[in-house]
Amino acid sequence: MVQPVLAARSLSKNFGPNEVLQGIEFEIFSGRAVALCGENGAGKSTLIKLLTGLYAPSAGHVEFMGEKVVWSDPRQSLAAGIAVVHQEFSVLGALTVAENIFLGDEPLTRFGLIDRRRLTCNARVRLDNLGITLSPDALVETLSVADKQMVEIAKALRSEDEKVLILDEPTAVLSQNETTHLFRIIAGLREQGIGLIYVSHRLDEIFEICTDITVIKDGVVTTSGPIGGYTHDSVVSAMVGREMGELFPPKAAVGAAGTVVLKVEDLVVAPGVPSASLSVREGEIVGLAGLVGSGRTELARAIYGADPSSGTVTLFGEPMPWRSPSGCIDAGMLMLTESRKDDGLFMETSVARNFTATTPGHGAHPAAVPPGHEERRAVLLKERMGVAVDHVGLPISALSGGNQQKVLIARLLENRPKLLILDEPTRGVDMGAKAEIYRTLRHLAAEGMALLVISSELIEVVGLCDRVYVMRDGEIATELTGETITEERIMTVAAAETATHRGGTHHA
Amino acid sequence: MHDVIRATRAQPVHLVVLALIAVVLLIGINTSDRFATPLNFANVQDQIVALAIVSLAQTIVILSGGIDLSYAGALSLLSVVFAAIAGDSAGTLALALLAVLVLGALIGLVNGMVVAYVGVHPLITTLGTSTILAGAALLITRRPSGSVPLLFEDFTYGRLGVMPFCMMIVIGLYLLAGFMLWRTRLGTRIYAVGDNEQAAAVSGLPVRRTKVAVYALSGLLCSLAAAYMAGRFGVGDPRAGVGFDLKSITPVIVGGTLLAGGKGGVLGTALAVILLALLANVLNFLNVSSFYQWIAEGLIIIAAVSLLVGKGRS
Structure with a gap:
């Protein structure tokens, strides 16, 4: 039996009472590409953060080259040869392409100073090897989203001895051509013996470039194995856990x-x-x-x-x-914004007050809202929207993302x-x-x-x-x-x- | 050319500051015959030294995404300590210098540790240490006391032609800081941490150590400014630092450094320090009350930030 490069052994993670991951078993072999699938919020990003030491596991452990490791800092996993292309860009706008690629690992002169010439030169070589046509001196904030993604990839692959490369939704912002290009790069890396974790929603891509697949749903692995044993439909139903028809109500008649x-x-x-x-x-x-x-x-x-x-x-x-x-x-006309934490909710305020925030006086004298009025109104939340909350006086940060979203939608509906x-x-x-x-x-x-x-x-x-x-x-x-x-x-x-x-x- | 712009972090806003300096110079020349004289320019430079050092420190802290409000208390305590030890010989002077450098670095280390490892917001941390240090200074002495050797006092007043000795040191410090930001790993880390701390962390940068280094550096520079002030006054004033906390921020902002961190540099701060000193000087010649100078300074800050914000939006 070949030994995996990197593996999760009954890995679990809780955030307060929320169990995000439970007993995850996951293996990455050198020269293979495993697809990590699951709906948003299934726990994929958390798993990656555990594997790279950004989070500490609540239970279980990570194994690297057959040995148990405890990484308390992403620097340790980076040094071990685990590179990550993050979904949220980790490139810095105020720095140049070259500075970003070698951030924290700049070539130095004999006197310990950054060797600017070699920095630019090495960056150009790295970009050329990956077939990326960008100037090393360009400021990253002036680049398009797709180019930033390319810088991110070049940055992850700056060293020669990477063992594992994790790609978190790398094609979300790429065009067809750029995606094809990325796939060629990935195929090359596999030949070099690098183990890949590929996170993507796009099933076509997964079937094109991955050798294995692991599906996570609600924090547990629902299925795992060589990709040959799966079809589009079987992956979707493993991810969703139910048929499409159960998820969506019938549409309106034409x-x-x-x-x-x-x-x-x-x-x-x-x-x-x-x-x-x-x-x-x-x-x-x-x-x-x-x-x-x-x-x-x-x-x-x-x-x-x-x-x-x-x-x-x-x-x-x-x-x-x-x-x-x-x-x-x-x-x-009302709008629900995409970021409920930044634009929508008062996170440390009660569920009831969040619900009534835009229509405080409904059903009461506007000048003096009687005590308990908000709470009584908020009871409607449970009835109409099925918000699961024990007590509407709790801060809304105590609710799950789904319930928070329901409160926001209910609040909008109060404006009729x-x-x-x-x-x-x-x-x-x-x-x-x-x-x-x-x-x-x-x-x-x-x-x-x-x-x-x-x-x-x-x-x-x-x-x-x-x-x-x-x-x-x-x-x-x-x-x-x-x-x-x-x-x-x-x-x-x-x-x-x-x-x-x-x-x-x-x-x- | 491209490298020069990158190395100095030159920005379009610096041209605006330069233009304003030219305008102020023109007004000055037309106001008084005594304005464009070597003596006056030397005086203006004397006005600049202390603020220039402290603003340099503040620039580095702000670039890293932090802020240091401890200067008010730190300058007071450090100058009292300096004057208490400096006595009247070269030996005691050396001891005093060493003492304030160590104490200044220590103050910075504590600030940095609390910010980086305990996670208290820098505004709160440094406001707290500033209050503690101001209290400590007043515990040591209620009124200006101590002394500095004559040779040091002479040094702080000494000039080579039109330029005070200390101004040369200031220029040296700015060049060193600019070089540090451009050519050392610490410099890149400061920009990275200030730009996006999360991204710096996942890129494997030592975010916490960078912060500690930045505040320690800030404390070190602060002790130089304190020694200079004690030398100029001839005594240690327990209220020497009052107002320097906010005063140190003005040139940083006017010079185009982003208050949120990650963008800007020491060139802008240098230009802004010159602009503000010249402006105060010209208003003096115009016999304008110093209270109007405050008003002018306030307007400049808001105008500078509006300019930056407006640019960011387009």
């Missing part, structure tokens, strides 16, 4: 949508960005799909008046010349909106809560509400939306309806190669 609620014409978000036009009807869930950075959030924020823009937005036939969030709320814009409504939410949120959204649509949903999860766009706009490089590239809404169609359009600007490439 042609059931009513009058146009929102009409956006020639909206220009920023100078130089192509204009966008779209509409949303009564009783309809419209999706806004596209890669990260394709301009979905920017478009939604402009419609909502959170950012300035030019063009016309018509709500219920009334043009809205001066758009502002408060004006939109008065007109019945007619049009709801939801930016990543199920980010960081477990499967059970996801299904409930989907049911709620479909129910609202059936009652005549118009919904515009931004989502990076293709399954969600396909399963939930009646109509989908696909964005690419800031413009709406196509519109899909009914049977034409498939993951393949969306990806083909969203990731099609365009003349993306590649900042920094032309620097001297």
